[in-house]
Each structure stands twice: as C-alpha cells, then as structure tokens.
Amino acid sequence: xxxxxxVCLILVLAACGTGDAVxxxxxxxxxxxxxxxxTGVTGRxxxxxxxxxxxxxxxxxxxxxxxxxxxxxxxxxxxxxxxVGEITQTNMGCDPSxxxxxxxxxxxxxxxxxxxxGDTDLVLRQGDVEIRLTxxxxxxxxxxxxPDGTRSTRLPSPPASAD
Numbered sequence: 689x690x691x692x693x694x695v696c697l698i699l700v701l702a703a704c705g706t707g708d709a710v711x712x713x714x715x716x717x718x719x720x721x722x723x724x725x726x727t728g729v730t731g732r733x734x735x736x737x738x739x740x741x742x743x744x745x746x747x748x749x750x751x752x753x754x755x756x757x758x759x760x761x762x763x764x765x766x767x768x769x770x771x772v773g774e775i776t777q778t779n780m781g782c783d784p785s786x787x788x789x790x791x792x793x794x795x796x797x798x799x800x801x802x803x804x805x806g807d808t809d810l811v812l813r814q815g816d817v818e819i820r821l822t823x824x825x826x827x828x829x830x831x832x833x834x835p836d837g838t839r840s841t842r843l844p845s846p847p848a849s850a851d
Contacts, residue, residue, distance in 0.1 A: 724821035756782035
C-alpha cells in the first residue's frame with residue numbers, strides 16, 4: 689500500500705513539473721503590464737505637441753493614445769509580430785489633424801507591425817514607418833484602461849512623517 693501511494697505521489701509531482709504553466713516566466717508576454725511613450729517616429733510626422741502612448745495590460749488589452757481619442761483592443765504576440773484585434777475608440781470632437789493621427793495609429797496597430805524590445809525601449813515597424821518608444825514609469829494606477837491616466841486614481845501616498 690505504501691509503495692502504491694509513493695508511486696502515485698511521484699507521478700503527481702512529475703505531472704506538476706512538466707510543460708509551461710500559464711503565467712510562468714517562459715510563457716509570459718514581455719509587453720504585458722508595461723506602458724510606453726514615443727520618443728520618435730520615422731515615416732510619419734506627428735501633430736506638434738503630441739506623443740503616442742501605449743499600455744499593454746496583463747489581461748491582453750492594449751490601450752493607446754495618439755492625439756485626441758482613446759483607442760483599445762486585444763493584443764497578442766506572434767513571434768516578432770504584434771497582433772491587434774478590432775480597435776474601439778472614443779469619439780471626441782478633435783480637430784482634423786488630431787483625428788487623422790488617431791485614425792493613422794489605429795490602422796498602424798492593426799497592420800501587424802513587427803516589434804523589438806530592449807531593456808526599456810520598444811520599436812514597432814511596418815513598411816517605412818517606425819515608432820520608437822521608451823517605457824514610462826507609472827505614477828498612477830489606471831482604473832479605466834486610459835494610457836494617459838487622465839481618469840485614474842493616484843496610488844496611496846506614504847504616511848506623513850511626524851516632523
């Protein structure tokens with residue numbers, strides 16, 4: 689009886705240690721949980737005073753902003769390709785150049801650009817367009833998927849000192 693229990697225990701432990709468990713470092717998406725802001729764009733002139741912001745949530749949702757509207761959709765990685773599903777966006781009353789930039793970013797993201805990630809730098813490329821981004825240090829915890837944090841809740845502050 690003890691021998692049978694020992695064999696069963698060994699089989700159970702062996703089964704637990706095989707394969708790639710969901711959420712293990714080997715299967716984790718390297719973009720998930722990270723936010724980036726553009727540092728340069730080649731092949732497209734951005735509207736003056738605007739940047740591109742991307743937030744890759746751990747649940748597979750991408751939140752983006754290029755000028756005026758908020759964009760969102762599912763994302764995944766297929767090798768060196770960023771795959772973004774259907775994109776939804778807000779419909780703010782933007783001036784034509786900002787509206788066009790939002791539409792352009794939505795199209796770029798849907799075009800399955802290649803991606804390359806360094807320590808804190810992300811490069812997305814499709815054709816002659818390259819977007820260079822750097823990781824943002826998150827100061828706020830978003831409550832609505834907004835990559836700007838404009839409708840976000842601040843993280844709790846540390847307690848004030850007695851001085």
